Amino acid sequence: MQSAITTEKFDIEQCDAGNNIAADREELAMGKLIVVTGPSGVGKGTLLRNLLERYPDRLTFSISATTRSPRTGEEHGREYWFWQRAEFEAKVAGGEFLEWAEYAGNLYGTPRQPIEQAIANGQIIILEIELEGARQVAQSFPSARRIFIAPPSMAVLETRLRDRSTDSEAQIVKRLSHAQIEIAAAAEFDLTIVNDDLEVALQTLESALMLP
Numbered sequence: 001m002q003s004a005i006t007t008e009k010f011d012i013e014q015c016d017a018g019n020n021i022a023a024d025r026e027e028l029a030m031g032k033l034i035v036v037t038g039p040s041g042v043g044k045g046t047l048l049r050n051l052l053e054r055y056p057d058r059l060t061f062s063i064s065a066t067t068r069s070p071r072t073g074e075e076h077g078r079e080y081w082f083w084q085r086a087e088f089e090a091k092v093a094g095g096e097f098l099e100w101a102e103y104a105g106n107l108y109g110t111p112r113q114p115i116e117q118a119i120a121n122g123q124i125i126i127l128e129i130e131l132e133g134a135r136q137v138a139q140s141f142p143s144a145r146r147i148f149i150a151p152p153s154m155a156v157l158e159t160r161l162r163d164r165s166t167d168s169e170a171q172i173v174k175r176l177s178h179a180q181i182e183i184a185a186a187a188e189f190d191l192t193i194v195n196d197d198l199e200v201a202l203q204t205l206e207s208a209l210m211l212p
């Protein structure tokens with residue numbers, strides 16, 4: 001499947017690109033890494049929070065580390081591990097990340113140990129990460145299922161980012177610019193879900209993860 005930016009709406013189909021996302025129930029039951037990627041503001045966190053509310057016993061979410069400052073309401077160890085750049089870089093040097101990347105001026109990464117532990121324990125573990133990190137995971141965990149969340153259009157994405165009121169104008173500009181690169185890479189993923197109607201997107205995600 002190719003994704004392309006058209007005049008108003010993205011020409012992105014919701015599809016399973018043939019990588020058997022719904023095929024091997026047994027493999028999922030043994031512990032599985034799921035990667036969810038998509039531009040900032042598309043609604044990844046919203047979808048995943050809803051999913052966690054519905055299936056609290058079946059899903060584990062990775063807590064990433066970042067050097068960005070906490071937003072109002074965010075807590076160290078809940079939304080993220082908020083680390084100083086020097087601390088983050090020391091952990092990079094120590095090989096403590098499964099993946100990491102610089103995004104919009106800050107570092108983001110997935111601590112390796114909790115992921116390896118969760119997989120060993122047979123859990124379904126979900127990473128919500130940007131494109132470069134998703135590419136790294138594709139190399140190190142080729143069996144990970146990679147799901148791309150796309151917006152219905154760039155205009156809708158911009159509205160969601162602005163209405164969220166969490167980012168400065170400079171951050172919004174960086175994030176929208178990065179969004180174009182991410183959307184152009186949607187075809188690298190096993191499945192693309194367009195997050196237009198939240199409930200519809202949620203049901204597609206549930207079914208991709210064989211949760212209902």
Ligand SMILES: Nc1ncnc2c1ncn2[C@@H]1O[C@H](COP(=O)(O)OP(=O)(O)OP(=O)(O)O)[C@@H](O)[C@H]1O
Nearest residue numbers: 039040041042043044045046160164195196197198
């Ligand atoms: N289907 C939807 N319809 C309308 N609004 C939505 C929908 N999904 C999410 N939103 C809203 O869009 C905004 C961005 O959502 P969210 O913070 O979940 O995005 P995100 O992809 O996790 O962003 P980031 O990568 O920056 O963390 C939020 O205000 C959320 O309420």
Ligand SMILES: Nc1nc2c(ncn2[C@@H]2O[C@H](COP(=O)(O)O)[C@@H](O)[C@H]2O)c(=O)[nH]1
Nearest residue numbers: 040064065100101108109110128129130133
């Ligand atoms: N490569 C990684 N990307 C991550 C990780 N945790 C979050 N992210 C992505 O960063 C952007 C911005 O997030 P925000 O919280 O500042 O809005 C977004 O696309 C996240 O998915 C990570 O561990 N590694």
